[in-house]
Amino acid sequence: MAILDGIILFRRTVLSDLWIEADSTLAIHCLTRGGGPWSIQATRLYIGHLLAFDRDTISHIYCEGNHVADLFASEGWDRRCYFEYNAQDLPRRYRNLVKH
Structure with missing residues (x-):
């Protein structure tokens, strides 16, 4: 949910390229490769609709x-x-x- 909230806040700006860094390898894996617990699937899909994977970056930190x-x-x-x-x-x- 924190990643989703951050994306929504970012999209309110005039900036275009987004770089998400998270310390959860599970969260990064779910967003970039799919899968994960069923309880997060709706959120994961919504995040996927908000991201432009050709322009935005998701990485582990x-x-x-x-x-x-x-x-x-x-x-x-x-x-x-x-x-x-x-x-x-x-x-x-x-x-x-x-x-x-």
Whole structure:
């Protein structure tokens, strides 16, 4: 669901090429090769309709390389609601991480 939410947010922008990195090899495998548990098939198919596989990229990244995304995900889990930062509102503790 996090990948789907990210794609939907991205598609609201004027950017065209999307690169998804996830630390779940199962999620990457399901999206690129199909299959997976029956409970995710509707979501997987919807994601497939939103992606342009000739232009968009999906790849695996180890947890260590996904530190910033993990921090935001943890914060989202703690808030238990949807929240979106803009560049001016980004907390100081994240600014230096995002710049690198």
